[in-house]
Amino acid sequence: MGSEIIVIPAIFIALPWIIFHYITQWKRAGSLTSEDENLLDELHELSRRLDDRLCTIERIMTAENPNWRSVACDPASIGIADESVRRIG
Amino acid sequence: MSPPRRTKFYLDKHNAKWSGVCAGIADYTGIDVTVVRIGTVAAVLLGSGTPILIYLAAAWLAPRKPIELYEQRPEDTKFWQGVRANPKRTTRDVRSRFRELDRRLADVETYVTSSNGRLSREIENLR
Numbered sequence: 151m152g153s154e155i156i157v158i159p160a161i162f163i164a165l166p167w168i169i170f171h172y173i174t175q176w177k178r179a180g181s182l183t184s185e186d187e188n189l190l191d192e193l194h195e196l197s198r199r200l201d202d203r204l205c206t207i208e209r210i211m212t213a214e215n216p217n218w219r220s221v222a223c224d225p226a227s228i229g230i231a232d233e234s235v236r237r238i239g
Numbered sequence: 240m241s242p243p244r245r246t247k248f249y250l251d252k253h254n255a256k257w258s259g260v261c262a263g264i265a266d267y268t269g270i271d272v273t274v275v276r277i278g279t280v281a282a283v284l285l286g287s288g289t290p291i292l293i294y295l296a297a298a299w300l301a302p303r304k305p306i307e308l309y310e311q312r313p314e315d316t317k318f319w320q321g322v323r324a325n326p327k328r329t330t331r332d333v334r335s336r337f338r339e340l341d342r343r344l345a346d347v348e349t350y351v352t353s354s355n356g357r358l359s360r361e362i363e364n365l366r
Binding site for chain 2: 161165176182184186187188190191193194197200201204207208211218219
C-alpha cells in the first residue's frame with residue numbers, strides 16, 4: 151500500500167513531465183529555420199576553408215622565416231624592420 | 240530539391256538493430272548507441288508498456304535518414320549534433336572561430352607589412 155503512493159504519481163506525473171520537458175526542448179532546438187540551418191552550414195564550411203588557407207600561409211611563412219611570429223609581435227627587436235626602414239628612408 | 244534538414248530526427252537504418260530508432264537517437268544526440276539501447280531496454284522493463292508504444296510510434300512516424308547525410312564527414316556529424324543540442328552555443332563557437340582567424344590573419348599582416356624585405360625592395364625599385 152505504501153509503495154503505491156510513490157509509484158503511481160511517479161508514472162502519471164513525473165514521467166509525462168519529463169517527456170513534455172524534452173518535447174519542448176526539442177521544439178526550441180527545432181525553431182532553427184531552414185535558412186538558419188543553411189547559413190550555419192555555409193559559415194561552418196567557410197571557417198573550415200579559411201582555416202585551411204591560413205594554415206598553408208603560416209606554414210609557408212614559417213619555412214621562409216621560422217621566427218616570423220616574434221617579428222610580427224615586435225618588429226624592431228629583430229632588426230629586420232629597422233633595415234628595411236633604413237633602405238626606404 | 241532542397242538539401243535534407245539536419246536538425247530533424249531520422250531512423251538510422253544503416254546502423255539499425257531492428258528498426259533504427261535507437262541508432263537514430265544515438266545519431267541525433269551523439270550518445271553512444273549501446274547506452275541508448277540499454278536505456279531503452281531498461282525503460283521497457285520498468286515502464287509498463289508505454290516505452291514500447293513510444294518506440295513503435297517513433298519507428299512508424301519518423302522518416303528514414305536521407306542518403307546524403309550518411310556521406311558527411313565525422314566532424315560535420317559532431318558539429319550538427321552540437322547544433323541540435325544547443326544552436327546558440329554552436330553559433331557562438333563559429334563566431335569565436337572567425338575571431339581566431341581574424342587574429343591569426345592580423346599577425347600575418349603585421350609581419351608582411353612591417354618586415355618584408357621583398358616588399359621594401361619593390362618599393363626601392365620604384366624610386
